Amino acid sequence: MAENTDKMVIDGVELVGIWKEFMPSRILYEDVTTEFLDEVKKLPGGSTIAKCYQCGTCTGGCTLPEFVDKFNPRGFINLVRRGHYDILVSDYKDLVWKCVSCNRCTHRCPRGVNTQEVVRAIAKFLEDRKVFGKLTNDEAFDEIFMDEVINDGRIDEVKIVKDFYSKTGRLKDMMSGDQLSLGFKMFTSGRIKLFGGKIKDWKKVSQKLKEELQ
Amino acid sequence: MKTVLVIGGGVTGLKASHELAEMGYNVSLVEKQDYLGGQVAKHKYYKLAPDMRLVSEVLDPVIKNVESNSNIKVHKHSTITALSGNAPEFKVKIKNSKGESEETFGAIVVATGFEHFDPTVKQEYGYSRFKDVVTNAEVEELLNPNGPTKGELKRPSDGKIPKKVAIFQCVGSRDKQVGNPYCCRVGCVVSTKQAIEIKEKYPDTEVYVYYMDMRMFGRGWEELYGKAMEEYEVIFTRGRGAEVTLKNQQLSLRAEETIMDRPIQHSVDMIILAAGQAPGDGTIEAAKILGIKQNEYGYLAPKDDFLSPNESSKAGIFIAGADKGPLDVENCIVEGAAVAAKVASSLK
Numbered sequence: 001m002a003e004n005t006d007k008m009v010i011d012g013v014e015l016v017g018i019w020k021e022f023m024p025s026r027i028l029y030e031d032v033t034t035e036f037l038d039e040v041k042k043l044p045g046g047s048t049i050a051k052c053y054q055c056g057t058c059t060g061g062c063t064l065p066e067f068v069d070k071f072n073p074r075g076f077i078n079l080v081r082r083g084h085y086d087i088l089v090s091d092y093k094d095l096v097w098k099c100v101s102c103n104r105c106t107h108r109c110p111r112g113v114n115t116q117e118v119v120r121a122i123a124k125f126l127e128d129r130k131v132f133g134k135l136t137n138d139e140a141f142d143e144i145f146m147d148e149v150i151n152d153g154r155i156d157e158v159k160i161v162k163d164f165y166s167k168t169g170r171l172k173d174m175m176s177g178d179q180l181s182l183g184f185k186m187f188t189s190g191r192i193k194l195f196g197g198k199i200k201d202w203k204k205v206s207q208k209l210k211e212e213l214q
Numbered sequence: 215m216k217t218v219l220v221i222g223g224g225v226t227g228l229k230a231s232h233e234l235a236e237m238g239y240n241v242s243l244v245e246k247q248d249y250l251g252g253q254v255a256k257h258k259y260y261k262l263a264p265d266m267r268l269v270s271e272v273l274d275p276v277i278k279n280v281e282s283n284s285n286i287k288v289h290k291h292s293t294i295t296a297l298s299g300n301a302p303e304f305k306v307k308i309k310n311s312k313g314e315s316e317e318t319f320g321a322i323v324v325a326t327g328f329e330h331f332d333p334t335v336k337q338e339y340g341y342s343r344f345k346d347v348v349t350n351a352e353v354e355e356l357l358n359p360n361g362p363t364k365g366e367l368k369r370p371s372d373g374k375i376p377k378k379v380a381i382f383q384c385v386g387s388r389d390k391q392v393g394n395p396y397c398c399r400v401g402c403v404v405s406t407k408q409a410i411e412i413k414e415k416y417p418d419t420e421v422y423v424y425y426m427d428m429r430m431f432g433r434g435w436e437e438l439y440g441k442a443m444e445e446y447e448v449i450f451t452r453g454r455g456a457e458v459t460l461k462n463q464q465l466s467l468r469a470e471e472t473i474m475d476r477p478i479q480h481s482v483d484m485i486i487l488a489a490g491q492a493p494g495d496g497t498i499e500a501a502k503i504l505g506i507k508q509n510e511y512g513y514l515a516p517k518d519d520f521l522s523p524n525e526s527s528k529a530g531i532f533i534a535g536a537d538k539g540p541l542d543v544e545n546c547i548v549e550g551a552a553v554a555a556k557v558a559s560s561l562k
């Protein structure tokens with residue numbers, strides 16, 4: 001225990017005055033850097049990030065905060081710009097990609113930031129650093145959907161359902177009775193086909209698409 | 215040539231005319247409207263920031279100096295329509311309701327001022343949709359005892375005095391969406407002044423200012439800002455207004471309270487838009503007729519911002535005041551005097 005001194009710091013914990021109160025330090029001992037700003041700027045859609053003057057118009061009018069607590073495009077931009085990478089990852093990595101691309105932010109930004117694209121770029125920045133780990137259902141579905149469009153040029157319902165369950169490690173669930181009977185009903189009513197047709201010469205398009213997305 | 219044409223009868227043009235007349239020049243002052251005083255008179259400003267001085271204490275003497283000086287001929291309800299000749303012998307056509315006449319001048323001063331930005335284009339603020347969203351210029355008139363409401367801040371929809379007022383800063387300024395990326399330079403101090411005026415009259419009314427930065431660079435402005443917080447409990451919130459909607463018949467604003475990292479929804483009775491300044495039609499029209507350069511936003515461009523701030527791109531034509539960019543009254547008066555000195559030295 002500390003003496004009756006005004007202030008004392010032990011292992012980053014500040015002991016204050018006569019009350020001998022324990023107070024965890026609130027100072028961010030972070031090595032801030034502009035490195036991440038540079039990186040996001042170079043990503044597709046990230047180029048306008050440096051125009052931001054932190055007015056909050058984007059967050060103020062954003063569709064999401066009503067449903068997704070702490071979603072804050074201005075805040076994301078600030079964290080990247082200040083180089084608060086650790087906070088971005090620990091507090092926001094599960095949020096950034098939830099943007100619904102309504103573009104209200106971009107239309108209203110007084111500085112000409114393409115906010116929606118910048119938010120995407122920040123999500124990509126985190127994705128590139130493999131911070132997401134295990135995929136959520138939404139993310140897994142997104143990935144499968146995109147892969148299928150790129151590879152085949154169309155969606156094969158049966159394949160997408162199978163891939164989805166397998167990617168989320170729930171193939172067993174797919175074989176449950178009600179799922180099978182639902183599948184059967186959809187098949188007999190013509191809602192799904194067992195084998196999706198192929199699109200002629202899609203390979204070439206697919207190749208080009210992959211190159212562009214690289 | 216000892217004759218000078220001054221275009222625009224706002225504070226700038228009035229001050230320039232008076233100083234030139236005092237130095238012995240014959241001045242013709244051409245003013246579009248049928249009154250003198252420019253925007254200050256048009257919107258019936260009542261008090262001036264930062265000293266809260268009555269406008270009449272400042273504007274009345276400036277006007278009187280002009281009207282009582284026999285060297286100044288005031289042409290109200292008049293404009294210029296054509297220019298020929300060069301310095302120091304310009305021939306200018308002056309038009310009024312009775313007809314057109316041509317006069318010769320040794321030099322021309324352009325003091326055509328600004329227009330208030332029209333916030334209708336900022337649709338998300340609902341200026342033309344919601345009656346109780348008003349501009350700062352409209353509030354000047356409402357707060358004037360000689361104005362339409364005899365100085366009561368009656369809200370337009372039902373004439374009630376609002377209990378909660380929000381003020382949005384930077385409306386039509388610092389905004390690339392509307393093509394005005396520049397700062398309006400007076401919006402911050404004007405809003406602070408209006409907030410104090412409202413609190414003085416209605417201590418129970420709460421006033422919230424939504425801002426990005428409070429730009430208080432003028433004489434006594436920062437002190438006024440402090441006073442608004444300390445003595446009047448005006449609440450300044452860092453976050454630009456994002457949108458205005460109607461919820462249960464009440465105005466509701468959205469913004470981010472950036473210090474809290476959170477979007478907020480705030481119900482109020484009245485919203486004042488601190489609309490900025492834009493170059494007026496009168497300025498653009500005068501620039502065309504006189505053939506002088508404007509900058510990218512339409513304001514008049516000095517020959518050299520540092521070295522010859524009151525000279526236009528054309529010899530013998532001088533510029534001053536808010537037609538060069540947003541400016542406060544105090545500095546407009548300085549500009550009026552400065553341009554008079556420059557004209558005098560060019561005509562000696």
Ligand SMILES: Cc1cc2nc3c(=O)[nH]c(=O)nc-3n(C[C@H](O)[C@H](O)[C@H](O)COP(=O)(O)OP(=O)(O)OC[C@H]3O[C@@H](n4cnc5c(N)ncnc54)[C@H](O)[C@@H]3O)c2cc1C
Pocket residue numbers: 221222223224225226227244245246247250251252253254259261262263264292293294325326327328329330350351354400404407489490491494495496497499500534535536537541542543544546
């Ligand atoms: C809401 C609001 C409140 C303000 N309050 C304050 C305050 O409290 N304190 C302060 O210091 N400043 C204040 N200002 C700033 C102040 O209004 C300006 O500084 C001042 O009006 C500028 O004076 P001016 O003579 O340059 O231009 P103006 O006042 O615009 O005068 C220009 C004159 O020229 C005339 N004109 C224009 N074109 C022509 C033409 N082609 N031919 C003939 N005549 C023409 C116009 O009719 C007008 O009378 C405020 C501004 C706003 C927007």
Ligand code: SF4
Pocket residue numbers: 051052053054055056057058059073074077105108109110111112113115
């Ligand atoms: S609206 Fe634009 S400038 Fe304002 S915080 Fe958002 S991105 Fe930045």
Ligand code: SF4
Pocket residue numbers: 058061062063064073098099100101102103104105106115116119
């Ligand atoms: S595009 Fe995304 S960040 Fe922008 S307002 Fe819509 S949901 Fe919010």
Ligand code: SF4
Pocket residue numbers: 383384385387388396397398399400401402403427428429488490
């Ligand atoms: S003076 Fe104030 S209100 Fe006007 S644009 Fe500048 S910061 Fe905004």
